[in-house]
Amino acid sequence: MRMDVGFSDSFRRRWSAGIGLLLAVVLAAGNATAIAPDAAAHQRSLDLREQWMHLTQGVAFPARWIDAERFQYRRTALGGFEFVVRHVGATEARPAFDHDRLATALGVATGKTYDAKRLPFEDFEFIEDGAAIRVWVEGRALRCGLGENNACAVVPGNGTNPRPRAFGVVRDLSVPADNTPRRSPDGRYEAFAQGDNLALREVASGEVRVLSRDGSPGDFYDPETLVWSPDSRRLALYRVRPGHRREVRRVESAPRDQVHARVHTQLYPKPGDPVDIERPMIFEAGSGRQVTVPTGHFPNAFRLSPLYFREDGRTLAFRYVERGHQRVRLIEIEADSGATRVAIEESSSTFVNDWWHRSFFHDVGNHGREIVWMSERDGWNHLYLFDGSNGRARQLTRGEWVVRRVLHVDEERREVWFVASGRELGDPYLQHVYRVDFSGRNLHHMTPAGAWHEVSLSPDQRYYVDTWSRVNHPTVSELRDARDGRLIAELERGDIGALEAAGFRYPETFVAPGRDGRTPIHGLIVRPTDYDPARRYPVIESIYAGPHDSFVPKTFWPFGRHSSGDKAIGMQALADLGFIVVQIDGMGTMNRSKAFHDVAWKNLGDSGFPDRIAWHRAQAARDPSYDLSRGVGIYGASAGGQSALGALLFHPDFYTVAVAYNGCYDNRMDKISWNEQWMGWPVDESYARASGVDNAHRLQGRLLMILGEQDENVDPASTYQVADALIRAGKDFELLVLPGEGHSVGRSDGPISYVQRRQLDFFVRHLLGQPTPDWNRPASL
Numbered sequence: 001m002r003m004d005v006g007f008s009d010s011f012r013r014r015w016s017a018g019i020g021l022l023l024a025v026v027l028a029a030g031n032a033t034a035i036a037p038d039a040a041a042h043q044r045s046l047d048l049r050e051q052w053m054h055l056t057q058g059v060a061f062p063a064r065w066i067d068a069e070r071f072q073y074r075r076t077a078l079g080g081f082e083f084v085v086r087h088v089g090a091t092e093a094r095p096a097f098d099h100d101r102l103a104t105a106l107g108v109a110t111g112k113t114y115d116a117k118r119l120p121f122e123d124f125e126f127i128e129d130g131a132a133i134r135v136w137v138e139g140r141a142l143r144c145g146l147g148e149n150n151a152c153a154v155v156p157g158n159g160t161n162p163r164p165r166a167f168g169v170v171r172d173l174s175v176p177a178d179n180t181p182r183r184s185p186d187g188r189y190e191a192f193a194q195g196d197n198l199a200l201r202e203v204a205s206g207e208v209r210v211l212s213r214d215g216s217p218g219d220f221y222d223p224e225t226l227v228w229s230p231d232s233r234r235l236a237l238y239r240v241r242p243g244h245r246r247e248v249r250r251v252e253s254a255p256r257d258q259v260h261a262r263v264h265t266q267l268y269p270k271p272g273d274p275v276d277i278e279r280p281m282i283f284e285a286g287s288g289r290q291v292t293v294p295t296g297h298f299p300n301a302f303r304l305s306p307l308y309f310r311e312d313g314r315t316l317a318f319r320y321v322e323r324g325h326q327r328v329r330l331i332e333i334e335a336d337s338g339a340t341r342v343a344i345e346e347s348s349s350t351f352v353n354d355w356w357h358r359s360f361f362h363d364v365g366n367h368g369r370e371i372v373w374m375s376e377r378d379g380w381n382h383l384y385l386f387d388g389s390n391g392r393a394r395q396l397t398r399g400e401w402v403v404r405r406v407l408h409v410d411e412e413r414r415e416v417w418f419v420a421s422g423r424e425l426g427d428p429y430l431q432h433v434y435r436v437d438f439s440g441r442n443l444h445h446m447t448p449a450g451a452w453h454e455v456s457l458s459p460d461q462r463y464y465v466d467t468w469s470r471v472n473h474p475t476v477s478e479l480r481d482a483r484d485g486r487l488i489a490e491l492e493r494g495d496i497g498a499l500e501a502a503g504f505r506y507p508e509t510f511v512a513p514g515r516d517g518r519t520p521i522h523g524l525i526v527r528p529t530d531y532d533p534a535r536r537y538p539v540i541e542s543i544y545a546g547p548h549d550s551f552v553p554k555t556f557w558p559f560g561r562h563s564s565g566d567k568a569i570g571m572q573a574l575a576d577l578g579f580i581v582v583q584i585d586g587m588g589t590m591n592r593s594k595a596f597h598d599v600a601w602k603n604l605g606d607s608g609f610p611d612r613i614a615w616h617r618a619q620a621a622r623d624p625s626y627d628l629s630r631g632v633g634i635y636g637a638s639a640g641g642q643s644a645l646g647a648l649l650f651h652p653d654f655y656t657v658a659v660a661y662n663g664c665y666d667n668r669m670d671k672i673s674w675n676e677q678w679m680g681w682p683v684d685e686s687y688a689r690a691s692g693v694d695n696a697h698r699l700q701g702r703l704l705m706i707l708g709e710q711d712e713n714v715d716p717a718s719t720y721q722v723a724d725a726l727i728r729a730g731k732d733f734e735l736l737v738l739p740g741e742g743h744s745v746g747r748s749d750g751p752i753s754y755v756q757r758r759q760l761d762f763f764v765r766h767l768l769g770q771p772t773p774d775w776n777r778p779a780s781l
Contacts, residue, residue: 037577037764039773045573046757052558052569054079055502059494059556060477062454063465066126071456071465072096073477075492080117083124086491088463088479093491096124097133101150109142109152162224166267167673169275169303170243171222174267179223184232189285191228191235196220198237200285211283212290218242221281225306229313233285234335236307236316238278246273248715254739266712269672272683278304280318282335291338297331298322298340302676309335311366317343319361324681325351330361332368332388343388344373350601353381353590355548355677357405363388364411370438372396372409372416376594383416385438396440399423402591404431408457414438417446417457421591426450427509429522429550429591433466446485449476452554457482465491469556471524472506494556503529507557512618514587514611519596521611523584524552525619526575533625537580538767539616540633541655542571543647544640545607547600547678550591552583574760578768579633580626582619586611600678604667605690607643609651616654631656631701633767635759638662638714638743645692645703645722652700657766659704659759662711662719662745665692669718696725702766703733706755708741734762 037045044051059076066072072085084093099116106114114120121135132145134155144152164172181190181201190201194208196215201208215221219241226237248268255262269275278301282291298304298320305319313335320329330344344361346352353376364370368388375384381403383396397403401422408417415437422428424445433455436443447453451468458464464482469475474494480487496504507526514521528537544551557568575581586608588600599606620626632655636644641663647655664670667679668687679687688694703726707719719735726733736758738745745755761772 037768037770041577042757042760042764042773045576045760048573048576049569051502052499052504055496055499055504056474056558057495058492059475059496059558060467060492061122062467063456063477064123065456065458065465068458068460068462071458072124072126073465073467073491074122076494077117078498080115081119082117083119088458088488091489097146098150102144102152105144105150105152106137106142109154110137164267165276166269167671169672170245170267170269170273171240171276172267173217173242173245177222177224182223182226182228182235184228184235184285185230186232188232191223191226193221193223198223198226198281198283200235200283200288209288211288212281215239222278225278227307227309227316229309229316229335230311231313233313234282234309235285236280236282236309236335238304238307239281241277243269243275243277244273246270248717250710250716252710252740256740264710268715270670270715271668271672271675271679271687272681273672275302275323275672277301280307280316280333282316282333282338291335293333293338294340296340297329297342300324302681308363308366310363310368315368317363317368319359321352321354321359323676325354325677326680328352328354328359330371330373342391343368344371344386344391346375346377348376350598351677351680352376353597353677355590360406362406362409364409372406374403374406379594381594383418383436385440394438394440396436396438397434397443398440400593401428402593404591407433407455408461410435410461413461415442417455419453419455424450427522427554428520429552429554429585430470431554433464444485446480446482448485463488469494471509471553471555471557473556475556499558504558505529505531507553510615510619512615514614519587519611521584521586521615522552523582523615523619526571526581528575528578528580529572530576531625535625536627536629537578537625538627538630538633538763539620540574540579540581540635540763540767541612541616542567542581542583542640543607543612543634543636543643544638545586545589545636545643546639546674547588547590547597547604548674550585550589552585570756573756574763577760577764578770579763582616584608584612584615586615602678602680602684602686603690604639604642604675604678605646605650607646609643609647613651613654628654630767630769633657633659633763635659635763636661636663637745639664641665641705642690642692645705646690648701648703649692649695649698652698656701657703657763658701659706659762661706661755662708662714662716662743663692663705663722664714665718665722666694667691669715669721671713693721693725696722696731697729699726699729699731699733702762704736704758704762705733706736706738706745706758708738708743708745710740711743711745713743 056076061074063071063073069088074083083096085096086093103114103116120137125134127134135142141155142152143155163175163177179193181192183190197212198221199210222238222240228235248266250264252262280293300323302323303321307318309316317332320331328346329342332343333340360374362372371386371388373384373386384393386393404419406418415435417435431452432447449468451470453468456465461482467477474496477492479489507524510523511520571581588608620628634644634647634655641660642665644658644660648658667675764772
């Protein structure tokens with residue numbers, strides 16, 4: 001099977017010859033090793049974030065439009081960040097608000113102290129015609145005035161918060177549904193739930209009619225799903241049979257506000273659990289007649305999208321994802337009879353990728369006659385325009401490249417703005433923006449620079465702000481004309497002169513063939529600031545191999561959006577202690593061909609390791625300083641934690657030291673959505689094959705597992721079950737549990753945190769073979 005765009009035969013011959021020559025060079029390099037880090041070096045690594053924060057200016061983040069003429073964005077300033085607003089045509093940006101006053105107001109509201117250049121949010125929204133802003137701080141929405149009264153206060157709930165759904169498939173029935181009456185478009189009726197049934201009130205008279213009589217707690221009519229037809233003649237909603245209420249209980253062992261422990265309960269469906277069963281129900285408002293909708297076209301649903309009526313009110317539609325994720329359909333319902341038909345179908349022998357932006361579809365004009373649809377049916381993710389009446393499709397984009405997401409469908413101009421990768425020469429992961437018309441013949445490339453682009457379109461589609469960078473090129477922000485891509489103004493150009501003067505090194509990119517000897521595998525290399533090519537450096541890999549994206553950073557390194565600044569700083573901090581640190585995207589990750597992605601199917605334990613190992617060996621063959629002689633270290637969190645443990649279980653001849661944070665070590669223990677998408681349903685032996693619990697007896701090498709006991713993303717019991725299995729197998733390992741910490745487990749808490757220091761120390765001791773500072777005697781530093 002052809003995996004992806006490959007290397008030429010001549011390239012492979014040159015590659016093989018080069019490997020032989022460079023292996024000789026490596027062997028001749030002798031035993032020169034990196035200098036052992038002293039206490040001062042450790043402290044420099046721990047303080048690296050603070051150092052970098054003072055050394056850049058004008059590194060812009062993606063813009064957000066306020067209206068058709070104004071946009072806002074965040075940019076770096078010496079010592080931190082600032083928020084600015086700019087008008088189209090203006091030569092300079094102006095502060096979005098008084099940062100000092102806002103820092104003071106936030107401090108009063110939260111009881112904390114904030115630096116004006118380190119405000120505790122990354123984005124904000126103007127409200128009340130610019131008289132105030134709304135920000136999110138520590139999970140709470142705050143309103144902060146910008147006038148004379150600039151106080152900040154928590155935004156109260158509006159009483160229309162929807163009932164939570166665990167991972168989108170099981171309703172939390174301990175929380176009341178939002179039963180706000182839904183008024184018909186003509187204002188004549190209000191629909192709402194009365195108990196477990198549907199009721200209708202005539203607004204003028206106040207008369208209430210109960211439209212259904214058969215609802216019950218185990219089979220109820222859900223008012224949150226209710227929609228009206230545009231002509232107000234009909235209403236529809238889902239009737240729901242609740243799924244299994246699986247709960248995860250977590251003990252908060254050291255709460256700050258009391259002596260005794262506290263127990264938290266979370267609704268947490270897992271692979272194989274019964275999900276909510278939804279069936280569409282249609283009612284006529286005038287007569288109260290109920291229309292039965294047969295379920296034959298959607299018999300085994302994992303998830304149904306919200307119902308929506310077409311413009312004429314005669315049909316309605318929804319998207320059906322089948323349990324197991326091997327079939328997706330757009331279902332149309334004839335409102336008068338309830339008859340259903342399949343308007344569009346996707347199927348796969350592996351999985352239909354329904355994750356995030358890949359579930360996109362757009363009903364043009366809300367008529368059902370034309371539907372923009374995303375599909376991998378030709379082996380690459382592309383856009384299609386379907387005829388809703390007969391299912392025939394016109395392919396709008398094609399080629400050995402992938403559409404990542406749709407930015408905007410312009411119905412008036414009959415064109416689609418979208419983000420894609422791999423069409424331009426060079427790195428196939430770099431993100432560009434295009435527009436194409438509904439004929440599929442006029443494709444326009446809107447982002448000329450060879451870089452990673454983030455585009456923000458103005459509300460009237462006249463302009464766009466293009467914010468672009470590469471790992472080796474600071475961020476540039478430009479205002480462009482949306483019709484012809486003409487550059488109107490350069491808004492920002494990152495100034496990193498002070499950072500470079502302080503010794504900053506750009507990371508390096510490297511490409512090598514993967515497991516099949518031909519598919520290019522892309523990675524990133526971070527070297528110590530004082531790198532000496534005459535020395536030998538142990539290698540550490542930062543891993544995240546989740547099949548829901550690709551992960552090697554592509555944007556400007558210290559403050560890029562694609563990879564968080566904290567992660568970038570963490571890799572450099574580790575490298576500065578005497579390592580070469582890398583990150584790689586192996587097979588099984590997203591944003592390449594369907595075949596490249598399919599490697600993950602029922603195979604999450606693979607983690608792309610055959611590609612990663614081939615990549616490491618190719619890099620070592622060309623670089624004498626790249627020392628694989630003592631094995632490779634590896635670290636990762638969440639799915640990366642699962643992979644880090646898997647490296648020692650399944651590839652102990654190559655990986656020898658691992659730090660694993662909050663791993664989903666057994667996919668049967670993890671959330672239903674992510675795991676059934678890639679591991680399938682029903683739960684079978686493939687789950688056991690990938691399990692860190694079932695394979696714990698295989699452990700070799702040095703392992704540190706780190707767990708935040710309040711992890712709300714991955715069941716903490718997953719880590720404890722691995723620990724139990726390791727103990728029963730007589731294996732030595734280290735386990736660090738952080739009371740009160742969640743899924744991030746302190747990894748991004750201010751400067752390099754306690755757990756990050758523990759990671760640094762673990763690799764210095766076990767991979768570099770050197771002692772670490774006695775942190776219990778800080779005076780020794």
